[in-house]
Amino acid sequence: xxxxxxxxxxxxxxxxxxxxxxxxxxxxxxxxxxxxxxxxxxxxxxxxxxxxxxxxxxxxxxxxxxxxxxxxxxxxxxxxxxxxxxxxxxxxxxxxxxxxxxxxxxxxxxxxxxxxxxxxxxxxxxxxxxxxxxxxxxxxxxxxxxxxxx
Numbered sequence: 344x345x346x347x348x349x350x351x352x353x354x355x356x357x358x359x360x361x362x363x364x365x366x367x368x369x370x371x372x373x374x375x376x377x378x379x380x381x382x383x384x385x386x387x388x389x390x391x392x393x394x395x396x397x398x399x400x401x402x403x404x405x406x407x408x409x410x411x412x413x414x415x416x417x418x419x420x421x422x423x424x425x426x427x428x429x430x431x432x433x434x435x436x437x438x439x440x441x442x443x444x445x446x447x448x449x450x451x452x453x454x455x456x457x458x459x460x461x462x463x464x465x466x467x468x469x470x471x472x473x474x475x476x477x478x479x480x481x482x483x484x485x486x487x488x489x490x491x492x493x
Contacts, residue, residue: 352403353396360389360431367427368417376417380410382429392431401438408481409437409474416473428467436471437478444482450475 365382368375383389401409413433416422436453443450454472461468 349400352401352406357393367429369427370423376414379429380431380434384429395435405438405441408478409434412437412478413474415477416470419473422469422473424467426465433470433474436475440475440478441482444479
């Protein structure tokens with residue numbers, strides 16, 4: 344039963360991707376910033392994202408911060424692309440930021456892969472980077488405040 348509990352946040356995210364009425368994020372569509380995470384280009388895109396999420400097994404505490412970080416990143420004009428953006432990968436980058444903040448990791452590998460993929464057409468590397476940085480800052484501030492109160 345404990346093993347299933349570890350996967351419940353991932354199962355929630357998958358369920359939202361399967362049933363939530365999301366629409367692609369396009370320039371100037373602020374409303375789509377709240378739902379584009381749950382829309383995917385195809386089944387392979389969805390499966391690739393969920394492979395990462397299932398391996399990572401996010402904690403419940405991480406979900407709201409990751410969602411809000413990726414949504415905020417989508418609202419930054421700099422992250423807009425000519426092509427619509429879909430997928431939960433911005434949330435994934437934000438989920439990983441919590442681990443990196445806790446472990447004090449400088450995740451150059453993750454950011455390096457993102458930079459290389461910037462050359463892939465229709466890959467929104469900017470929203471990934473912004474999601475990661477926003478979440479990383481939130482968790483670093485949280486951890487600083489938590490450690491300062493002791």
